[in-house]
Structures are given as C-alpha cells and as structure tokens.
Amino acid sequence: xxxxxxxxxxxxxxxxxxxxxxxxxxxxRAHGCAPLRCGQRNxxxxxxxxxxxxxxxxxxxxxVSHAGTLNVVTTTTDLRAIAQAVGGDHVKATSICEGxxxxxxxxxxxxxxxxxxxxxxxxRIGMELEIGWEGLILDGSRNQKIQPGQPGHLDASDxxxxxxxxxxxxxxxxxxxxxxxxxxxxLDPFNARIIAGTIAARLSxxxxxxxxxxxxxxxxFRTALDERMFGPQLVKEVGGDKLWDLExxxxxxxxxxxxxxxxxxxxxxxxxxxxxxxxxxxxxxSWSYFVNRFxxxxxxxxxxxxxxxxxxxxxxxxxxxxxxxKIRVLLMxxxxxxxxxxxxxxxxxxxxxxxxxxxxxxPAAKDYLSMVDNVVNKVSAAFKSAPGQKEK
Amino acid sequence: MRSNIVWALLTVLLLTASPSFGQxxxxxxxxxxxxxxxxxxxxxxxxxxxxxxxxxxxEMQSQMDAMRQQMDEERKKFDDRMQETLRQMRExxxxxxxxxxxxxxxxxxxxxxxxxxxxxAATAEAAPDMEPSSxxxxxxxxxxxxxxxxxxxxxxPSAAEQAENEALAAEVAKAMAPQQQGAQQVQPPMxxxxxxxxMNPDISFIADVLGHLTSQGNKAQPGNEFIFREGELGxxxxxxxxxxxxxxxxxGEEPDGEFTTEVExxxxxxxxxxxxxxxxxxxxxxxxxxxxxxxxxAIPWVQYPLVIQKFFGDDGxxxxxxxxxxxxxxxxxxxxxxxxxxxxxNSESLYARPDEPTMTNLLHLKSFFDLSKSSTLEFGxxxxxxxxxxxxxxxxxxxxxxYKWKPTQEGLYKSFLFQNEIxxxxxxxxxxxxxxxxxxxxxxxQLSERWFAGARYDFTKLPENESxxxxxxxxxxxxxxxxxxxxxxxxxxxxRNYKEAGSFTDNQLWIQLDFAxxxxxxxxx
Numbered sequence: 001x002x003x004x005x006x007x008x009x010x011x012x013x014x015x016x017x018x019x020x021x022x023x024x025x026x027x028x029r030a031h032g033c034a035p036l037r038c039g040q041r042n043x044x045x046x047x048x049x050x051x052x053x054x055x056x057x058x059x060x061x062x063x064v065s066h067a068g069t070l071n072v073v074t075t076t077t078d079l080r081a082i083a084q085a086v087g088g089d090h091v092k093a094t095s096i097c098e099g100x101x102x103x104x105x106x107x108x109x110x111x112x113x114x115x116x117x118x119x120x121x122x123x124r125i126g127m128e129l130e131i132g133w134e135g136l137i138l139d140g141s142r143n144q145k146i147q148p149g150q151p152g153h154l155d156a157s158d159x160x161x162x163x164x165x166x167x168x169x170x171x172x173x174x175x176x177x178x179x180x181x182x183x184x185x186x187l188d189p190f191n192a193r194i195i196a197g198t199i200a201a202r203l204s205x206x207x208x209x210x211x212x213x214x215x216x217x218x219x220x221f222r223t224a225l226d227e228r229m230f231g232p233q234l235v236k237e238v239g240g241d242k243l244w245d246l247e248x249x250x251x252x253x254x255x256x257x258x259x260x261x262x263x264x265x266x267x268x269x270x271x272x273x274x275x276x277x278x279x280x281x282x283x284x285x286s287w288s289y290f291v292n293r294f295x296x297x298x299x300x301x302x303x304x305x306x307x308x309x310x311x312x313x314x315x316x317x318x319x320x321x322x323x324x325x326k327i328r329v330l331l332m333x334x335x336x337x338x339x340x341x342x343x344x345x346x347x348x349x350x351x352x353x354x355x356x357x358x359x360x361x362x363p364a365a366k367d368y369l370s371m372v373d374n375v376v377n378k379v380s381a382a383f384k385s386a387p388g389q390k391e392k
Numbered sequence: 393m394r395s396n397i398v399w400a401l402l403t404v405l406l407l408t409a410s411p412s413f414g415q416x417x418x419x420x421x422x423x424x425x426x427x428x429x430x431x432x433x434x435x436x437x438x439x440x441x442x443x444x445x446x447x448x449x450x451e452m453q454s455q456m457d458a459m460r461q462q463m464d465e466e467r468k469k470f471d472d473r474m475q476e477t478l479r480q481m482r483e484x485x486x487x488x489x490x491x492x493x494x495x496x497x498x499x500x501x502x503x504x505x506x507x508x509x510x511x512x513a514a515t516a517e518a519a520p521d522m523e524p525s526s527x528x529x530x531x532x533x534x535x536x537x538x539x540x541x542x543x544x545x546x547x548x549p550s551a552a553e554q555a556e557n558e559a560l561a562a563e564v565a566k567a568m569a570p571q572q573q574g575a576q577q578v579q580p581p582m583x584x585x586x587x588x589x590x591m592n593p594d595i596s597f598i599a600d601v602l603g604h605l606t607s608q609g610n611k612a613q614p615g616n617e618f619i620f621r622e623g624e625l626g627x628x629x630x631x632x633x634x635x636x637x638x639x640x641x642x643x644g645e646e647p648d649g650e651f652t653t654e655v656e657x658x659x660x661x662x663x664x665x666x667x668x669x670x671x672x673x674x675x676x677x678x679x680x681x682x683x684x685x686x687x688x689x690a691i692p693w694v695q696y697p698l699v700i701q702k703f704f705g706d707d708g709x710x711x712x713x714x715x716x717x718x719x720x721x722x723x724x725x726x727x728x729x730x731x732x733x734x735x736x737x738n739s740e741s742l743y744a745r746p747d748e749p750t751m752t753n754l755l756h757l758k759s760f761f762d763l764s765k766s767s768t769l770e771f772g773x774x775x776x777x778x779x780x781x782x783x784x785x786x787x788x789x790x791x792x793x794x795y796k797w798k799p800t801q802e803g804l805y806k807s808f809l810f811q812n813e814i815x816x817x818x819x820x821x822x823x824x825x826x827x828x829x830x831x832x833x834x835x836x837x838q839l840s841e842r843w844f845a846g847a848r849y850d851f852t853k854l855p856e857n858e859s860x861x862x863x864x865x866x867x868x869x870x871x872x873x874x875x876x877x878x879x880x881x882x883x884x885x886x887x888r889n890y891k892e893a894g895s896f897t898d899n900q901l902w903i904q905l906d907f908a909x910x911x912x913x914x915x916x917x
Contacts, residue, residue, distance in 0.1 A: 335804060
C-alpha cells in the first residue's frame, strides 16, 4: 500500500508540474512574443479560467482517492466502532448518527450527503431503522458505489439473530413497530459477533488484498468479545465458539455445572448471572436483545406503544406494576425525557437508570466492548444497590 | 491563441487521467522481501482457514440434511392435517362455501409448502457472503470462513423454527380463514423478512382538511366552512437501476367549490449520470427558493407565504420540463449545489402568457453549512426568466436564508427554525414594466415532543401592478400527534392598499388536520 502511495503521488506530482510548466509557457506566450490576435483581456480571462479549472480538478481528485484506506460510512456509532475494529488501519470509519442521538429521527442534512459522497462502503442497521433518512442521503450523495445492491452498500442485519418479528399484519395502530423485527439488535454481543463477520467479509470483497488483515482483526475482535462475555479463563478452557454455541442453545449453565466450571463464568455473563429472571421497565422497546441475552424480562415500557410518548394513564399502570412486582430498575437512553420516569421513581422508589445503548452515548462507551461494559456495570450495580435510591 | 487552448485542454486531460493511471499501475509496485514474507504467511493463513472452512461446511451439510429430513416429516404431517380438516370442512359446510374454502386451503397449502422449502434454502444461505457476487471471493479470501461460521450459528435455533411451523399448522387447521397471509408472515427469526418484496411502488395518501373562519363578508370568497383542500396520492419507486420515479396525484376542492384532479408532480430522476450529474424530467415543483419546492402538507404554515401566492399562484410554482443539477466541488468540502431548470410554468405564475406556452429558465444555487452538530445554516439564490419580445418578458429572482437548531441529545423535544426569503420580479405589463418584490420571515419553536409554535410575517407587491401591495402577520400552534398526523391552529391578519372582496383588511382563523397513510416517506431537510 505504501508503494501505491508513492507511485500515485509521483504520477500526480508530475502531472501537476507539467500543468504548471505548461501554464508558465502559456503565460509567456500570452505576454511576450506572439502577436495577440484577440485582446489581452481575453487571454487573461482564459488563463484565470484555466488555473481555476486545474486547481479545482486537483482538489477534486485529491479529495476522492485516499489511497490505501477504505472510507466506511455507517449510520450509527456502534457499526462505526465494529467496522473500525475489523478494518483497523485500512479503514477510516465515520458515523452519521451521534452516540447520544435517537437513530430513528435523524434529519437528512446535506452535509451528511457530503460525507456519504466519499464513502467506499455504507453500512446500515437496516430493518427500517433508517427508513426516514437513509434514502435521501444516498440519493443526495450521488455516489454510485454505495447504492443498495452495490458491494458498497451493506445491511448489517443480514444473518443476525432477530427478535420480535411480527407474525400478523403490521399496522401503525401498534405504534412504531418494524415489520422486519426489532432493529436494536446490536445490544446482543452475539449479534455483534455476526455483524463483525459480515463487515469483514464485505471489506474483503471490496479490498481483497487486505483480506488476511481483516480476517485477523475479526479474530482478535471476536476473541476480545468472547473474553468480555464469558471471562478469559473460561474462553481459554472451553473456547469461544463452543461457549456461544451452548449459550445460544440455552445449555451453557447446564454444561458448566456438568463440567464443574460454574465458578469460572466471568465477564458480562458472570456479572449478570445473579440477576437472571429479574424484571425491569424500559423507556422504549430498545433493550429487547440485551434483556434476552442476559435473562432479564421487560415488565413494561414507558411508551404505551413503541414511539408513542408516555401518557398519564400508562404511567399509573406502570406504578401499579412496579409496586406489585417489586421492580427495581427503570432503564432508559439519555435522549429520552426523564420527567415521567422520575415521577414513577418518586411514587415507587424504582431506580431510574440512564444508560447509553450506543457507542459515544456517554464518555465511558468509547467502543463496542466498553459500551456493553458500561451497560452491564450500570445495570448490575443498580440491581445490587438497595431499591429506593435515585440515581443522580 | 488556438494553440493556447489546445495546451489548456491537454493539461486538463492529463490531470484527469493521472489518478486513474496511478491506480492502475500501483499494485504492481511493492517492496521485495517483506512482500515474500507476507505472501508466505498469507498463504499459510489461507490454507488453515480453508481447512477450517471445509470442516465447517461438512458439519453444516450434515446439519442441513438432518433439517431437511425434519422438514419433510413436518410437511407430511402438515399435509395430512390439511386433508383431514378439508374433509371435515366438506362434511360440515354448505356446498358453495366448501368450494371456496377448498380453494383457500389449496392456496394456503401451496404457499406453506413453498414457504417451508424456501426456509430450508434461506437458512442454508443465511450467511451474508453467500451471494453470488461474493462467492468467488469466498474461495480466495481468508475472511470468508468467519461468515460461514455465523451461518452455522444461525442454523442452530431450528427447534424454534419447527415449533413455529407446528404452530402454523395448528393455526391453519383451526381456522380456514385467509391463511395465506399468515403463512407468509411466519418465518424463522433469522430470515430477512418478505414484506415489500413486490414490484409495486411505495404508495401513500396524505389528506389535508381545513376548517376556515373569515371576517370577509363576500360570498364569492371561501367563507366559514370546512374544505377538503387536498388529497395527495403518492407513488414512488425505482424505475430501473438508473432512475427513480415520483408521482403525486392531487385531488382537491378549489375555492369555488369545484373538485379538481391534477398531476401535482410526476417525474423521473436519473441518478447514475456521469460527473455526478442528476437530471429529472417531467412535471415538478420548481426549485425557486426554499419553500416553493415543498408540498402543502409539509410547510409549517397553513398556506404558502403571500409572496409565493402572488408571484406563482396559490399552490406555488410548478412546471413541465427538465432539471439538471450538480454539486460544485470546493476546497471547504461544503454542500454547494447548482441546478438549472427549463420548464413551461403553470398558468397562474407571473411568467405565464395567455396565448402561448412560456419557456422559463431557472438557475438555483443551494449551499449548506454546519455551524455545529446541532445548528445549520442554509443559503440559496435563484434567478429565473422567461424572455419575450413584444412586452411579455418576465423575470424573477430570490434569496433565501434558513437557520435550524436541533440539539443532538434532546432533539426529540427541542428545535428552532428561522427562515427568510426575499423575491423580486420584473414583468413587462401592457403599459410599463412592473418591478415588484416581496418577502417573508418565519420562525418556529418546538415547545415539547409534540407541540410547536410558529409565526410568520409577509409582505408582497403584486407582480402585475407594482403600486399594489399586501402584508400579513400570522401565528400557528401545531400538535404533532405522531409522525403521520398533525393538527394546526392558525390565525392570520391581512392588510392591503387595495380592496379584495370589498375589504382592505381581513382576519382568518384556521384549524387544519393532516394525516398520512401508507409508505413511510422521508422528509427533506
């Protein structure tokens, strides 16, 4: 890749010098020797035009090809973090969404089109999460590489474990229900593993020369993820693939007991194990995958239906439920208003836990692993602490 | 002189060619020893991974066989049950219904069996890299095996799938109602879902209903009434890999009570032109300024600003023609778009001539700047003209500036808009040239998740007679129930230096309801 850089730089620089040399010659002839058929002003204008055009062209081409690194644009910060981990030095990943922004309601700013314009690969969450803005940005980008169907357009939901896929007719009477299932799937570490594989495969397709690097990065990412999920000790003894196999079949705890390894379970699974079966209340239906992976259940959501703001009647229902079922934690993203949750906390003593579910949503969530770390730490700490305390 | 031009052209050509030249030759160059090393290690890695891949494939194959067997069994069971229920139905139900239900059963059965066999295929190919385009890559690249791994993993929860199949069979047996839909909807959790797999365009319908109170006494003007202003049927789809189509058919009540149907917009946009050009052709709302291209239901007011109404007609400027646009490259990497449009305008616009079609040219420049992550600034400039010889020429120019604020974290609850536009026109009227101008300034503030308050001030001269002018002030309160429905309360006070419907001033009070069904449209910024 280095050689590529120098060579293309060389070619470009000769072209530039050549261009400038020619401009100088052009100028000399215009000023000096040759008798001017047209007025000198015309030549001047032509000269300026020519310079402007050359500069614009140089600028345009310098801007387009950053030799050696793939420009990856993702819709969310989580995809950006995973793409960056898999791509390593060969990828420059940018996200459209900020980590503390509700990804449903992004406005298709023209500046996003400028970001997408230079992308070699566009990665989306899919499942209609970006339905309100993705198309406008892609059309506006005028970038043929990243249109749906092209190798430069990747839907990260391909092959993931989907939850809450509606089986009947979906209507808007149900609120903001996505016909292809709940799109907040990145909160399941198992899915992050699949997403990383999907991205690595696509990066290798676009840039086959670096396929080995992407493969190695993927392996590193998966090992790190497995160790955080189950603890390094257990991964060493059993192996990450086997552990996930057992976990997804629901046979992990049985297997560990059988092999006398139950004490070895560390990581997120270990931290969350004591709280299996616990009920929580969430704000939006966005924690389903996390809850599913770690054996919690969502008793209710602040929103009466997905995307419909909390109503007083529904808040009363939740207060009843929290009281009768002794629910201790109310989990919500930073971008929702905590007025209604605080009201319920005041009436019941449930703990309002504001927690980012995306990378960069809070300072502690720097990359994918630290983002899940942060969620697990906060949730387990909230369960551990006595109910009746409010988080400040 | 001519040779100068030739030199300039050559320079440009050389510049254009150089980067691609560099790209083509570059990979051949690489430094020696480290290359060999990397190739060696690469080969080894690839061999290892290929072995792993083969093993996984075999494992998968055996899993697949098992699954296929299970599926066959399921299908047999299902068919048996179907036949049994059919027999029962025949026995119990009356003759005509038997026929129809048998038909329904047949189709349901067909759909279900097709579905189940499709499911096998789908789970087999759930791995994201199994697309034909990437199959070649899978053979050569090392990174393919992880993806196959994921497919092996996705194949695991087949038990759940089967439970679901059983549930489906039971459901079908229980009720012979239109089950085809149910059969289509039940799917293993891993499969990309099927809605929207048809070639039908995205269809939406947006209705705009207005309750209108006015102080104007004149019966010829819309008085105190409810009016179905517009029902807009939207059809949007890709035409082919090169173009997309947008069509909006509008049905509405005119002020005189007549209902009219018209093609509001219908155009094809060509998205894959060279040099990042985009072209559209058909009937479209003309890109004059910021507000004119926006549909009635998407503006933050009840009516278009006065200046647009007086210059271009109540519904704004639209035309039949062609439009070409390009992004202008600039060192700051900002969004700057230049657009040229050539069109025959609608009959109410200032360019229109009674006896012949008017060809109108328009040049529009749009620029966009991010001041911060939460605030943006947009500037636009428009120039347009319909030249003519015998006292018919008309020209119009416009400038627009828009400031928007929406914080990233609290964006659901807070936003602010400040939008301004000024326009000028020159029209050769029968006696003398009329130089008119008009402007509006509007603001909107989001009070909470669903409530928005806004205000607008309007001033405009009439393009046909520069001595006449009108101004207005209006206020709005909007309740956005959901993305798909809003209520708006509006009040407007108009004052003129001429009489309209017998009065210099009037007060208007509105209640507006807009609702949208069908495809989820995207909103322009």
